[in-house]
Amino acid sequence: MLPADRRSHVAVHTVQSSQTPASSVRRQNSHVSSDQHLVRELFSSARGGPTVVAVSAGAWHAGVRPGMSLAEAGSMSTQPIQNTRRQAQLSASEIQFVEWRPDDDRRVLQEAAEYTRRFAPVVGLDGMPVPDCLHLDITGCGSLFGGESSLAEQVINCLAGRNYHCQAAISDSVATSWAFVHTEGHFLQHNAGQHRGRGYRSRSRHTELPECDLPIVIIPPGQAESWLQALAIDVARIPLADTQILRQLGIVTIRQLLELPDEDLPSRLSSDAIRRLRQLSGMEDEIIVPIPESDPVQASWVSEFPVSDRRGICQVIEHLTEDIVGQLKRRHLGTVQLTCQLKQEDGNRMELAADVIKPLQSASELYAVLSLRLESLSFQQAVTAISMQSAVVPLPTAHQKDLFNANLHIDPVEELTAVVNRLSNRLGKETVLTVHPVDNPVPEHAVELRPLMTSQSASAICTDRQLTDLVTADEVHQPDIESAERPLRLLSAPERIGDADTNPLTDGFVLSGQPCRVVEFIGPERIETHWWHESAVHRDYYRVRTSTQAACWIYRDIVAGGWFLHGMFD
Amino acid sequence: MSATSAALQMLRRQLVQSQSHSPRRTVVSTGLPSVDALLPHAGLPSGSLLEWVSDGPGHRASSIAFRCATGFLQRSGAFAVVDGRGCFNAAAVRNIGIPLSRLLLVRPQGSSGRDYCCGGGSGTPQLRHRHRTETLWALEQLSRSSGVQVVVAWIDRLSSTAQRRLQLAVETSGVTVFLIRPAAALRQTSWADLRFHVQSAREMQSAVSGGNAACDRSRIAVRLIRSKNAVRHNGCAWLECHHETGNVLEVSELARTAGAEDAAC
Structure with a gap:
């Protein structure tokens, strides 16, 4: 998604950036190193020196290709190629080499995300190295724009007006959407393939998949797997090393990949590849990490008369919570985390964070959770200012409650959610656990205990499923008299x-x-x-x-x- | 029969009827007919506090409590376990008939994996007190939630106030709480709706016959030693462990008769 321009540009990956002192490397974000790792993995020349990562159309016509070393690309710029009229018109000196900075790319992508905020409450950046796409959670938003296809069209037009030429895919999972906007694989992978020579032919698109000129693909709910089967394994987002292993085994399509027995995968593929496969097959949920809003939901309180007693602080926090919930209601959003900063008289700050397992829009429930966290704090000094910020997510569909029957509206899942919120916030997230069987003969490892509230629990389908499983009544289970007894x-x-x-x-x-x-x-x-x-x-x-x-x-x-x-x- | 005892019996009947007609209270079978036969309503009442007192570690009081709680799985709500000791083995409940997908495990921080039966708790007295407080708090929170059907917890010390709070919580929410307690709890006042004492057959026979009777070591005696409002609060059910799998089963009628004859001899 590069803006159309008149000059020829070449983005150059430099080894210097990865050879900076360790102290500065630590300061860098982890995603930058993963970006550089991907480039070095794709382009062998990048391991030895500066390498061309991406080229504009003009530079392409001049013969510069992604994966070329900078020296080779530079020599091309001094020897004008006269093969075609277009190249003849291009003066070699016009080729401009620009250092590739992954952070700048992400910043530009985040700027593009700001344009799409009006279409979806949650907009997130692609979680892959060198991201080139945005994820929008448009659940329930289609009707506001004349349907989902119309919404996608408006998003594309909106970005096209800012010189971004996009494709869109709508599906019920992040993995499927990613696959259908990267049918040629990741753009860097595609570039690397082109650098391998004219003999290279994209293996991404299988012949059975119909060609489609429209930049919008809508996959009907529940049909993702059947649609995906024809695509190549490049779209599965699995690491390059795993892709190579699979190709050696003759597995080139998603259909073949999904047919592999689950028990064989751990011995052949990396854990990252298995996670991606589970996401692709819908066995593991993947959430969109929202980009922080430029206009966040927040509230603050400052007083020249410091508050020293706990009750006073609680009152202020309760008031701020109501303010936050008011903002959420106006925006039709929910929250999964409230972060509260308390500034003391000596300038020190205390931080308080309360998480909830499912998006909430209730001031009383949020305050109840926050007050549990407050109990663990000891106030040595009076508090002069309190600020509160909320992490916003779309609100799940509300269910109407019965007016006349006090018991009918009791939803066990909601009740369980409330108690899990309270327990996890007071005792710690790692104290409230669900139990999952593991195929391990060692007694101490026969089950895996997983916290019910994790950083990714909010809005996650799997959390909903777990909560529903926990409360759903079962048939009578007879004791398993066949297997050997284990001690309680x-x-x-x-x-x-x-x-x-x-x-x-x-x-x-x-x-x-x-x-x-x-x-x-x-x-x-x-x-x-x-x-x-x-x-x-x-x-x-x-x-x-x-x-x-x-x-x-x-x-x-x-x-x-x-x-x-x-x-x-x- | 005197007029006083007749009036008392009538009052007891009315009391039992009034409890069974409570809209939020239902009776769930334990799945063990001999234990059901001990109980005032031929089953465990939902929304109640049930105490299971064990004479010591390894006496299968917890196994029997879990076995009796499986009947509640047919109703919606989570099966919560408050593991303050930190050594609950969730894999074992599959054998009892409890699916892992229904299990919500709460393990307050400081649960060390060692308890009063296996060498004592760890940490300073303050830490232990905090840990005990948190365990009780978690138990009370779960007891108040309508999203939970059953709570099982191992509690060694429990004040009368805490018991009363638990009792009120379960009456409001309809949650059934199974408290598994050490023998020391027998000396305490109980607010539980039902209190059971789980003993090995040998100890039971020793108590009855002064230690002279021969008995089957694998048998377990479950005695009902307290029932709310003093309605039918005595009796004993005999259970045994399956030789291979260790599952708690009913003693067959023939075996029971033979056992009784042995004891009589």
């Missing part, structure tokens, strides 16, 4: 109860400070990991009943020796 209490660190030369099954052991002997045992049950695991486990487990009638789970470490108490059948 599992010690986080197994307790040593005997050395390699002792046997607690015959000699007894000490439990809760009291010696006891084993009166009955069942086992061994061997639990071991495969040899290629980093921390291999080889254990023989026994279910024992002690003379104190306690049912314990003990094991013998086959490799290291020694006996351990691992759990209790409480």
